[in-house]
Amino acid sequence: MTLPDLGGLAVGPALAVGLGLPLALLAMTEAIQVAGRRGHPIAAPLRWTRNWFMPALALVLFLRVAAGFPASSLPVRLAETVLWILAAAGTLNYINSLVFEAAAPGSWATRVPRLLRDLVRVLLVALAGAVVYSQVWGKDLSGALTALGVSSIVVGLALQEPLGNLFSGVMLLMERPFEVGDHIEVGDVSGEVKEINWRSAHLKAFGGLTRVVPNSVLNKEVITNYSRPRKLRMEMVEVSFSYDDAPNDVRDALLDVAAGTPGVLAAPAPIAATLSFGDFGIVYRLIYRTLEEDRWPVRSEVLTRIWYAARRRGLSMPYPVSVNLDYEQKGEFGRPPPSARALLGGLGRFPDLSDIAEASLEALDFARGEQIFEEGEPLTGVMILVQGEVSLQAGAGETAVEVARALPGEVFGESGMYGRQASSLRAVALQDCQVVRMAPDAVSRLFEKSPPLAREVGKILEVRRRAAQSARET
Known part of the structure; x- marks a missing residue:
């Protein structure tokens, strides 16, 4: 050059x-x-x-x-x-x-x-x-x-497989069926999308495990995105109750459980539907929404509270049983639960209750964390704690302040002692609790038979009243 x-x-x-x-x-x-x-x-x-x-x-x-x-x-x-x-x-x-x-x-x-x-x-x-x-x-x-x-x-x-993943990734990115942060389910794998690259998608599965799903698999499988249009999860719980239980009563109980369970969203409102008539009972479906990350804890709490609500309301949850009888059974099958009178008698601090009608006593079960009654709620009769521990609070909702605790053998809900009156406190079960509700006439008869018990209960109630008044003034 x-x-x-x-x-x-x-x-x-x-x-x-x-x-x-x-x-x-x-x-x-x-x-x-x-x-x-x-x-x-x-x-x-x-x-x-x-x-x-x-x-x-x-x-x-x-x-x-x-x-x-x-x-x-x-x-x-x-x-x-x-x-x-x-x-x-x-x-x-x-x-x-x-x-x-x-x-x-x-x-x-x-x-x-x-x-x-x-x-x-x-x-x-x-x-x-x-x-x-x-x-x-x-x-x-x-x-x-x-x-x-x-x-x-x-x-x-x-490079057939890597290139297949690459172009599958390109197609997925163009369609964008999910993004980082979405909760998806692909085949038998589900979790939160943490990363999307040219080869695969990384999912954080239940329990903290990371599952790597190749893009070629994502391109072939059906993808369920639980985060669209909103990051909410619709959950369905199916339960069976006896044909002897009125469907409207059961549906009301299920809706009350959903309304009182933390984590269940108020909007869209939960739905309780009569689903079908099964061989052993009527099948109901409870539909509610919750955040995806709260799905399993909330579902567990809902199922737990359904059991307690059924016990309190006297609803039966049947299960398939097949029994061949070759002889005449004179007594009832199984061991019946103790009566409310027997539960009070086991506490050892109440006089003879034989003259109190069983209809004046009602045994109730509450789950840990459940609200027994709200401040201002009408009460009829008093509550006697048989098992567990109850927090008595002044105020409502998150602003409530604990003023006392009820232990086994103690009385609470005294506002309804002489008839239907609004409660002055809020009661929340701190443990699984068993309570006996005593009608006003039975309370009067009990205190007439045992004046010392009446004086003792009166002192406890006065201490609680002053504590509640002090909490409201501060």
Whole structure:
């Protein structure tokens, strides 16, 4: 290669390049500062143009115009190669900034996956390189394309599974059936999506385990997304109750359980439906919503409270039993639960209750954390704690303040002692509790038979009344 005589340097074009480049850089710097102050995403590609493209353009102009190098010379070809590759990359930067990064939330541009944009960027840069190879260097692409085709077949066969995961990932990202943070179920795998990459999706399953699901599997399986349209979980609980229990009573009990269970959302409202008539009882379905992360604890609490509610309301939950009798059974099957009178007698602090009618006493069961009655709720009769521990609180809801605790053998709910009256306190079971509710006439008869017991109960109730009054005044 013969270099041109540098003594024949064109002074005018050289001065134009030498003066034009600093002026262009100055103008570009000013534009970058203005865009940066406004927070416009075009500032980044402008900065890239100033730092990379404009110096390469100045070099090409200097070699071709000022220095007079021919187009076929090696320095010019190298400079033009760099220039056109930078031009292709810069064009993609401008498109990415103006179309995607500046896109309004919810527009089509925001739904194009970044992985797809990166793949398109690589392909376009490779295409620009092929054009430069053909036009700037004057090479024939047919041989290169043939070699590339053969190599692609070999590489495709060798990387069949990774490439399948890659393109499956691209299709999933285009469709976007789920995003990071969603709770999904794919086949027998469920969990929270923690990461989505070109090969797989990482799910945080129940128990903290990480399950890696290949994109090819995701592309074939049915995906259930529990986070759309909202991150709520609809749960369905099916239970059976006896044909002797009125369906409306059962449905009311199920709705009360749902309303009183922490974690069950009030909106949309829970639904209790009569589902079918089974072989051993009527099947009911309780439908409620909860947050996905609270799904299992809430379901457990709902089922637990259904059992206690059924016991309190005298509802029977049948189960399949097949018995062949070869003799006449005179007594009842199983061991009957102790009567309310027997429960009070086992406490050892009450006088003989034989003259109190069994209808005046009612045994009730409450689960730990359940509200026995709310402040202001009408009460008839008093409660006597047989087993467990009860918190007596002044106020309602989260603002309630504990003023006393009832232990086995103690009386609470005294507002209803002489008839139907509003409760002055709120009672919450701290443990699984067994309570006997005594009607007002039975309470009067009990205190007439045992004046010391009446005085003792009166003192305890007075202490609670003062504690409640003090809590309300503070």
